[in-house]
Amino acid sequence: MVGSGTHGRRGNSPLLPDxxxxxxxxxxxxxxxxxxxxxxxxxxxxxxxxxIGMPFIGFRGDEKSYRKLQADGCEQTLTSLSPLIDAARST
Structure with missing residues (x-):
């Protein structure tokens, strides 16, 4: 069975974005x-x-972060996490 859930880094984790x-x-x-x-x-x-071949959605809190993500080829960005939260709740 495939696991499910949300996985994040610890506040003191030096590994991300590794x-x-x-x-x-x-x-x-x-x-x-x-x-x-x-x-x-x-x-x-x-x-x-x-x-590692994982799809990515950029969260852009401001115009500067959006420009950086866009310049590096990020195709999907959100200004709010609400759509993702709603989608996760509906599954």
């Missing part, structure tokens, strides 16, 4: 990168997700 953090989350959830999505606000997080 792909190792994402790999550990996948292992804990017993799933593959293509079956998950990473939500992040930095190009470094985008690159970590790309390195």
């Amino acid at each position: 792909p190792d953090c994402l790999r550990r989350a996948l292992l804990a959830l017993e799933t593959e990168p293509g079956q998950c999505v990473m939500v992040g606000s930095s190009p470094a997080e985008l690159f970590a997700a790309r390195r």
